[in-house]
Amino acid sequence: MNTQYLMNNYGTRQHTLVKGEGCYLFDRQGRRYLDALSGIAVCGLGHNYAPLTQAISEQAATLLHISNLFNIEHQARLAEQLCQISGMEKAYFGNSGAEANEAAIKIARKVGHQRGIDKAQIIVAQNSFHGRTLATLSATGNPKVQAGFEPLVEGFVHVPFDDIEAIKAAAGPNVVAVLLEPIQGEGGVNVPAADYLEQVGQLCQQHNWLLMLDEIQTGNGRSGEYFAFQHGNAKPDVITTAKGLGNGLPIGACLAKGEAAEALQAGNHGSTYGGNPLVCAGANVVVEAISQGDILANCRARGEQLRSGIAKATEGSALVRQIRGQGLITGIELTQDCGELVEAAWQAGLILNVTAGNTVRLLPPLIIDSEQTEQLIATVAKLILGLSQ
Numbered sequence: 217m218n219t220q221y222l223m224n225n226y227g228t229r230q231h232t233l234v235k236g237e238g239c240y241l242f243d244r245q246g247r248r249y250l251d252a253l254s255g256i257a258v259c260g261l262g263h264n265y266a267p268l269t270q271a272i273s274e275q276a277a278t279l280l281h282i283s284n285l286f287n288i289e290h291q292a293r294l295a296e297q298l299c300q301i302s303g304m305e306k307a308y309f310g311n312s313g314a315e316a317n318e319a320a321i322k323i324a325r326k327v328g329h330q331r332g333i334d335k336a337q338i339i340v341a342q343n344s345f346h347g348r349t350l351a352t353l354s355a356t357g358n359p360k361v362q363a364g365f366e367p368l369v370e371g372f373v374h375v376p377f378d379d380i381e382a383i384k385a386a387a388g389p390n391v392v393a394v395l396l397e398p399i400q401g402e403g404g405v406n407v408p409a410a411d412y413l414e415q416v417g418q419l420c421q422q423h424n425w426l427l428m429l430d431e432i433q434t435g436n437g438r439s440g441e442y443f444a445f446q447h448g449n450a451k452p453d454v455i456t457t458a459k460g461l462g463n464g465l466p467i468g469a470c471l472a473k474g475e476a477a478e479a480l481q482a483g484n485h486g487s488t489y490g491g492n493p494l495v496c497a498g499a500n501v502v503v504e505a506i507s508q509g510d511i512l513a514n515c516r517a518r519g520e521q522l523r524s525g526i527a528k529a530t531e532g533s534a535l536v537r538q539i540r541g542q543g544l545i546t547g548i549e550l551t552q553d554c555g556e557l558v559e560a561a562w563q564a565g566l567i568l569n570v571t572a573g574n575t576v577r578l579l580p581p582l583i584i585d586s587e588q589t590e591q592l593i594a595t596v597a598k599l600i601l602g603l604s605q
């Protein structure tokens with residue numbers, strides 16, 4: 217394959233995959249790999265999920281695109297489904313996670329302006345990841361993502377994650393919103409205290425701030441509830457999601473209620489492709505499948521099996537610092553950097569990812585079965601225990 221005309225922003229990619237089926241991917245030689253990445257938390261229903269393939273094939277033969285100058289039936293239905301699941305009132309659709317967050321950031325600023333705050337501030341967390349556009353990389357709490365792209369978009373105040381006192385200390389007259397991931401994905405699968413989001417929500421209510429949750433990675437069943445905030449009592453005003461929403465179709469959504477739901481009016485925001493008939497026809501099938509319950513129950517059970525299995529198989533190893541996660545987002549933090557495990561896993565017929573330098577991140581499809589989970593546990597444990605210290 218000639219890759220010389222591709223920009224180098226993804227570095228040199230070693231391998232090519234050409235086909236997927238359920239929890240497996242295949243290379244050109246027909247070699248099979250267990251997928252514990254799901255296209256980075258995207259293909260929750262696995263690869264080549266038949267009802268989705270059928271829905272988008274039919275939609276492609278009917279109507280691909282008309283623009284947002286017209287009503288789109290599948291878009292209205294998708295908005296209804298997502299609002300009913302999340303308790304939100306309105307939806308906006310873009311094409312990616314970053315675009316969903318851009319919409320949320322614009323909503324927060326617009327609400328600020330309506331309240332007479334011209335220099336709105338949004339409190340965000342260190343180690344967060346919110347995207348690669350200029351506003352979302354400025355919100356992101358990782359200097360590596362920002363380096364070289366200054367000047368950053370202003371108006372973001374970074375505080376330590378899972379630290380309610382830090383948010384209290386950041387309060388000020390220009391703050392309009394708090395934007396957080398319920399579990400930090402790219403930052404190393406950081407799971408906060410069970411009541412953290414609820415406490416942040418209470419603080420938001422006291423100060424009249426918007427609670428905005430970035431469920432781009434954690435949403436659509438990944439954590440074992442449809443949205444991760446639904447494990448607790450937090451009451452968000454804005455939710456962003458993408459990734460698993462389209463199971464591979466490019467779609468992102470910003471959901472909002474109350475004042476936030478009314479902030480964007482005609483002419484304030486938009487996207488040519490966002491929420492087009494094709495992606496919404498597909499996403500409706502995905503949302504119906506995940507919200508119906510069995511997949512969420514499987515996700516919770518397999519997640520427990522995975523974490524307890526890896527804990528048992530690596531018991532006593534000085535290499536494992538912590539195993540954490542919820543549902544089928546799992547991080548295994550090691551005492552040393554472990555980027556080489558990605559290639560070692562490939563050689564062992566497994567696709568996984570390493571994040572934050574020293575954390576093996578496992579994001580298998582939500583439909584992974586018990587046997588496949590055992591295979592995943594055995595391979596991951598062997599890889600970790602085989603690392604030279």
Ligand SMILES: Cc1ncc(COP(=O)(O)O)c(C=O)c1O
Binds near residue numbers: 347397431434458459
């Ligand atoms: C929590 C979170 N927010 C935002 C994004 C950006 O999404 P996208 O790459 O679709 O723009 C990601 C992607 O990894 C993410 O994990």
